[in-house]
Amino acid sequence: MKLWHLQAFFWTSLIVLACPVQGDEISVAVASNFTGPMKRITAEFEKDTGHKVLASYGGTGKFYAQIKNGAPFEVLLSADDETPAKLVKENTAVAETQFNYAVGKLVLWSARPGLVDAAGDVLKTGRFEHLSMADAKLAPYGTAAMQTLKALGVYGVVQPKIVTAENISQAYQFISSGNAELGFIALSQVLKGGKIEGSSWLVPPNLYTPIRQDAVILNKGKGKPAAEALMKFLKTDKARAIIKSFGYELS
Missing domain, CATH: 3.40.190.10 (Periplasmic binding protein-like II)
Known part of the structure; x- marks a missing residue:
């Protein structure tokens, strides 16, 4: 290999190593009770994967209405398990992606x-x-x-x-x-x-219906690597430790 070829290969390798892997952006609707944990999870997720999370925090009922009206959310972290199930039934979310990420108190x-x-x-x-x-x-x-x-x-x-x-x-x-x-x-x-x-x-848990909080990929996030990566990350020991530290139970 000629010298200038070696030099070109060397500098190209340095450029590739110096440039971080560019991830995708993902728009996530997050139940407001989960604001604290999600901010910490987002920081770890972005650091580990290179993907960027654009999180919106609010009430689950309002998110449902926004999603049905075409809001560009790709993932929903709900404050219940009924809303994700309803979205799945209405063909607005991906059925096989729904899972319980926390039980609230x-x-x-x-x-x-x-x-x-x-x-x-x-x-x-x-x-x-x-x-x-x-x-x-x-x-x-x-x-x-x-x-x-x-x-x-x-x-x-x-x-x-x-x-x-x-x-x-x-x-x-x-x-x-x-x-x-x-x-x-x-x-x-x-x-x-x-x-x-x-x-x-x-409040003793026998006084109210268990607050099972489910996550689901919405149709706008179907097949997107960042959405799938976030759902996978929520199941990791790192994410679960963060969730537990905020007082949630884990299923």
Whole structure:
């Protein structure tokens, strides 16, 4: 091989090694309760695969409506298992891709220390003016909150005090800002380093239907390497460790 051929080969090799593998972009609709874990998972996923995640966070019910109206989402990380199943049934999502990535936990929380007792009896005493919770018609955690209030037999008493939020993130904002003294949110929103600031009551799981959160590839993401890579990554030990650290159970 001539010298100039060797030199050309050498510099070409350096350029190839210096240029990182270009991944694809993927548009993901993420249930707002999963914001914290998803941001950490995204960072690890992008670092490991070269793909880029464009995540939108919001209520599952609103995402469903947007997807049905043609929103360009390729993957849905839902706050329930019913919405992905419904999208599959309506031929809007890929059936064989649906799987459970987390089981959520409901918590009654207040930013004020001492307000919420360890047994949740504050709901029976009614010593508060406003109780925040996500819309039960749109948000699975709102449904769980409603089921809890009814199971405890206090819904009729506290109903006038309920401040309905569009989604679980807004419910958290109402409580953290003091606009509502307490409310029902996802444990993942307030669990930091294994501790919860303020005061809280972890709602016993027998008081509400299990919050099984499923992921599914939507039709717009069918056959796309980035979508398939994300679903695979969510099942890895690395991703599952992150999910568990936010208080979720794993199936």
